[in-house]
Amino acid sequence: MATSGASMAVHMLNEMAKSISNLEPAMAQLNIAIAKDQERLFNSGGATGAHGSWQPRKPTRGKRAAHRLLMDTKRLFRACSDPNNKDRQVSTTNSELRIRINLPYAGIHHYGAGRMPRRRIIDPTEEQVTSYAEILMDFIEEEP
Numbered sequence: 001m002a003t004s005g006a007s008m009a010v011h012m013l014n015e016m017a018k019s020i021s022n023l024e025p026a027m028a029q030l031n032i033a034i035a036k037d038q039e040r041l042f043n044s045g046g047a048t049g050a051h052g053s054w055q056p057r058k059p060t061r062g063k064r065a066a067h068r069l070l071m072d073t074k075r076l077f078r079a080c081s082d083p084n085n086k087d088r089q090v091s092t093t094n095s096e097l098r099i100r101i102n103l104p105y106a107g108i109h110h111y112g113a114g115r116m117p118r119r120r121i122i123d124p125t126e127e128q129v130t131s132y133a134e135i136l137m138d139f140i141e142e143e144p
Contacts, residue, residue: 070109076103
């Protein structure tokens with residue numbers, strides 16, 4: 001009896017290893033989840049991020065005053081919130097998902113520069129990070 005239990009455990013571990021050996025589908029799901037959270041972040045002016053609302057614009061007149069923060073052309077918004085956007089570079093390994101926004105001003109907004117205040121364009125909350133981990137765990141635990 002112990003042998004059959006051990007065989008079953010070995011079989012289960014082997015099946016789990018197969019799932020873990022190809023995390024690409026899970027990373028694709030993760031990329032989509034992050035993009036949805038980025039859309040919420042932009043639409044809330046940073047309020048749904050871990051560090052709260054983005055610093056408002058200085059009072060100004062004209063066309064720019066009518067737009068929400070970081071939404072003048074919406075190019076940065078689309079790069080962050082569309083998982084297939086041409087300005088969003090996604091690379092994966094079995095242990096990592098990297099998202100790079102290929103716009104020269106993305107880093108300036110994210111980190112701030114000179115008089116430009118920091119407005120984090122990638123700012124997951126603890127709850128969001130937990131949900132990302134759950135996506136990976138659900139994938140690993142699924143029966144093949």
